[in-house]
Amino acid sequence: MALSFRLCSSPLICRATLASNDNGRNHHANDAAFIRRAADLSEKSAGLTSPHPNFGCVIATSSGKVAGEGYLYAQGTKPAEAIAVEAAGEFSRGSTAYLNMEPGDCHGDHTAVSALVQAGIGRVVVGIRHPLQHLRGSAIRELRSHGIEVNVLGEDFQSKVLEDARKSCLLVNAPLIHRACSRVPFSVLKYAMTLDGKIAASSGHAAWISSKLSRTRVFELRGGSDAVIVGGNTVRQDDPRLTARHGQGHTPTRIVMSQSLDLPEEANLWDVSEVSTIVATQRGARKSFQKLLASKGVEVVEFDMLNPREVMEYFHLRGYLSILWECGGTLAASAISSGVIHKVVAFVAPKIIGGRQAPSPVGDLGMVEMTQALNLIDVCYEQVGPDMLVSGFLQPIPDLLPVIPSEEATFEIEPSVNPFEASIIFFYKTWDLYGSFSNFSPHPVRMPYGEESDDYRTWSSVEHYYQASKFVGVENPLAHDCVERIRTARSPEEAALIGRSKQRQNPELVRSDWEDVKIEVMYTALKCKFSTYPHLKSILLSTAGSVLVEASPHDLFWGGGREGEGLNYLGRLLMQLRSEYIGESSVSAQNASLA
Ligand SMILES: NC(=O)C1=CN([C@@H]2O[C@H](COP(=O)(O)OP(=O)(O)OC[C@H]3O[C@@H](n4cnc5c(N)ncnc54)[C@H](OP(=O)(O)O)[C@@H]3O)[C@@H](O)[C@H]2O)C=CC1
């Protein structure tokens, strides 16, 4: 369903519509402006961390002044709402909080909602409901249950300015919305072409068509994606690096799709010292070359049918939210035909190269009449240096507006419905249904700082503690530095990045018994987390009878692997902990009955 706004049906809507005189219009304009600001804010972490649901919060006083604002930096960090009310301090009381998206308090601890309630916020305006089914509506319901007036754009109010503001909220979380309703990640096809529609000269040479400024924009696009994809021919022709080149921030995985595996033995993409590369290929293709790639640290994933849809479904399962396609026209045509491309970003350079054989951005789509052409929607034009950047959507952002339930019906919706009827519970990303089982979940633990130390510190997540433990007890100041860098990392993913890369680059800094103790380290940290947070313990206990599997297809030690080939140690430890708790509670029940 394309973007649209529905007719009002709830009492709140009618109240709002009745107030739609000039004063009402002013309110709408203010609300729209602050919601847009929240949406802009929510995108601030783009390129700094891996893509995640984007949340922004603006607190505005009754006189229309911004008192505080915040955005979610990465998954597993402090919610935008908590940051904003902290910044606003006493001004929060009676103010309005503008949220581009309903909070995703997915761990039962309701941090975002509590922050707003405790700060005395009087009214909350929400751009869109949370797209994920298991979170949608619950924070709104909870806020209302605390007597806070909550208005959801498109449900409680309608007007042109609010429609535009709501659209900006949909745009900043388009990848998440796609995740909620399709089985493929949000995909953007990007290319640079000359004014005569060529992406290379007839020799295949393409460096460079677009200007330096445009290419810097491409680095930003890469930094905001989980992965960048090219086809085998682009690797052979260009030997690309596909890095984001911004120094500190997030770097996407590089993916090569090649059926033949007829690829060079030496290539920039096989250097995985900084960024990983995955080659997706046809099952059974050039086994000897697969071995060579594996020896260089390149992951090879075989597919029975190597096509864009299969590959995208696979990366969806790996938790990828957004993918940037930087391939040539052959693979681009195949991806468009498979329906996996959602958006197109084209840099058009004012140059003419000519050449009958020179490649164009999209190969054969089998169309013969101009009436069959695919029309982009929501098209934007922007001049970037000498180039023109044209972007637009090939598919509308799905509108997940529910058929608006009545207030009573809203209360009847069971937010904790478990879609996994089967006895296997998968968990991975923190925003998923059982996201609190992930090491990245935002639950700080008090654990020792150093081996057998009495010096207990707060670690922002189990992942922080686990990664730092690799370097504990090593007599080397550099190892101490690693521990401190990991402890103070801004997010669990940064902690993981530092821990993993240091372990790879400086194995001498890792404690010698790490392989023997790592399971115990993890277990102790998990035990601390689940004992510290009773609601997490309850969620764990509620899974009794189910097998817990960390749905990480690439981590074959802690995760379950793609086809169950992983050892799933994280899932196992959680089940062990669950048994321990169940044992403890049955012993205490026995003691109580004896007493
Ligand atoms: N200006 C720009 O923005 C860009 C320009 N280019 C230029 O484009 C040219 C290369 O274009 P092109 O040949 O189209 O390269 P592609 O990147 O589209 O690579 C095509 C290759 O992709 C692999 N592939 C795997 N699965 C599929 C599938 N289902 N459908 C189609 N291909 C699949 C095959 O590799 P294999 O043969 O290994 O099996 C195929 O040969 C180069 O000159 C390069 O410089 C490239 C990217 C961007």
Ligand SMILES: Nc1c(N[C@@H]2O[C@H](COP(=O)(O)O)[C@@H](O)[C@H]2O)[nH]c(=O)[nH]c1=O
């Ligand atoms: N030629 C061309 C592009 N080409 C794309 O960039 C890749 C090279 O990236 P890297 O090795 O990281 O610099 C190349 O393989 C292709 O995918 N991109 C652009 O923005 N503008 C250009 O003019």
